[in-house]
Amino acid sequence: MINMKRKVAFFDTNLLKKFYGHLSIFLTIFSIVVLFIDDAPLKERLIYPLFLILILIFWYGYLWWDASRLKKINVNIESTTVSIVTGDLFKQNGLKAIPFNEYFDTQVDDEVISKASLNGIFIQDILEETVQSLDDYISNYKFHNENILEKNKTRTEGKSQKYQIGTVCLYREYLLTAFSKFNDKNQAYLTMPEYLEFLIKFWDQINVVYAQRTVSVPIFGSGITRIKEHKNITDEELLKIMLWTFRISETRFKYPAKLNIVIHEDKIDKINLFEIKSIQNGI
Numbered sequence: 001m002i003n004m005k006r007k008v009a010f011f012d013t014n015l016l017k018k019f020y021g022h023l024s025i026f027l028t029i030f031s032i033v034v035l036f037i038d039d040a041p042l043k044e045r046l047i048y049p050l051f052l053i054l055i056l057i058f059w060y061g062y063l064w065w066d067a068s069r070l071k072k073i074n075v076n077i078e079s080t081t082v083s084i085v086t087g088d089l090f091k092q093n094g095l096k097a098i099p100f101n102e103y104f105d106t107q108v109d110d111e112v113i114s115k116a117s118l119n120g121i122f123i124q125d126i127l128e129e130t131v132q133s134l135d136d137y138i139s140n141y142k143f144h145n146e147n148i149l150e151k152n153k154t155r156t157e158g159k160s161q162k163y164q165i166g167t168v169c170l171y172r173e174y175l176l177t178a179f180s181k182f183n184d185k186n187q188a189y190l191t192m193p194e195y196l197e198f199l200i201k202f203w204d205q206i207n208v209v210y211a212q213r214t215v216s217v218p219i220f221g222s223g224i225t226r227i228k229e230h231k232n233i234t235d236e237e238l239l240k241i242m243l244w245t246f247r248i249s250e251t252r253f254k255y256p257a258k259l260n261i262v263i264h265e266d267k268i269d270k271i272n273l274f275e276i277k278s279i280q281n282g283i
Contacts, residue, residue, distance in 0.1 A: 007272045008068045014278035015067055019060050026056060067274035075280045077247050081258040084239070084273060089118065089262045090126055094214030095170075097202075098122045099179035099223075101188055102149075102165055104138045105158040106131050112158045112186050117223055122174070134171070135159075141169050157186060165194060166201020170209045177202055179220060189226040199242060203249035210253070216260040217242075222267065235263070236271045243276070 008015060030052050071086040089096055100119055105112050108120045115124060127134060139161075147167040151160045169176040179198060180188035190198065199220070206215055220242065221227055222235045242261065253259055263271060 007269065008064060008274050010064055012064075012067070012275070014275060015064060017278075019063055022059065022063075023056070026052065026059070070273040070277070071268055073273045073277045075243065075277065077243070077280075078252060080246075080251075080253045081255075082243065082246070082261065083258055084261045084263065084276065086263050086265055086268045088264075089216055089218055090121075092214075092216035092260055092262060094216060094257070094260075095173055095175050095210060097175040097177055097206075097215065097217040099218070099220060100176050101158075101180045101182050102162050102178045103152075103155075103159040103182065104161075104163060104169065104176065104178060105182075106135055107158050114223075118218060137171060138169055138176070143167060143169070158182075164201065165190075165198045166205060168202065168205035168209060175206070175209070175215070177205070187226065189228055190221070191228045192230055195221060195227055196241070196245060199245040200249055203246055203251040207249075207251040210257065212254055212257045214257050214260060215253070216262050218262055218264075219267075222264075234270065235267050236276075239263075239271060240276065243280075 030048070073084050075082045075084065098118055101113075106123055107113055108115055108123050113120045113123070115121075123131060123134070143163065147164045149162040149164055152162055153160060163178040165178050165181065167178040180190055181194065182188060202220075219235050219238050221233075221238045227233055239261065246259065
């Protein structure tokens with residue numbers, strides 16, 4: 001069930017602006033009916049304003065209900081259509097981005113990689129080849145030199161080769177990307193500057209490999225990754241940051257390709273898509 005109170009306030013400013021835009025249409029129709037069409041005596045027409053008020057109340061309630069149940073919107077960022085949709089990332093057409101850690105680890109054991117993460121689901125349930133085949137593919141992938149960092153020789157779990165966050169490895173229809181950093185306790189984390197660095201790098205990498213295909217991404221950072229000093233940041237705030245960094249990047253998708261940001265069904269009730277649609281030019 002949709003939590004409308006949480007998503008869109010009843011007297012939301014953007015909702016009121018939309019209602020005021022419709023109000024002039026209702027008043028125009030009302031004036032035509034009362035003054036030019038209906039020839040009933042004036043005192044019999046006095047009931048019409050009551051009908052108008054009831055209709056306006058009903059219409060405003062409908063607009064609020066409709067805004068609160070939004071599960072999909074399109075946002076235009078220059079020449080690119082960005083679709084924000086609710087659904088399963090793995091069922092989207094085109095390329096799909098899967099966040100890995102900075103080592104491109106594949107060890108799913110709830111120690112290095114959580115079984116419940118997109119990374120873990122991809123490796124356990126989606127990957128058709130063996131994990132060793134994937135490891136070999138990543139090891140032999142032609143990364144740019146600036147994306148290959150030092151080896152962590154003191155690491156006892158997982159891989160030792162470290163990559164620049166935002167680095168992308170194109171594997172079939174999947175964009176494996178180095179998203180999170182790992183501490184010595186195998187906890188995924190990022191600072192806010194690092195999060196922004198990841199997004200800018202990621203968009204630039206996508207621009208190179210997407211080949212006019214639609215790209216679907218999750219809300220990066222909405223899982224178990226910890227953003228230092230911003231532990232209470234919401235999925236809606238992360239979504240706005242993603243849109244803002246995409247706008248300032250040089251990446252643009254040519255029609256019919258587009259960017260899909262996929263929100264899990266369990267999280268859509270906490271994201272006000274109506275507000276994002278209303279302020280798209282300010283993102």
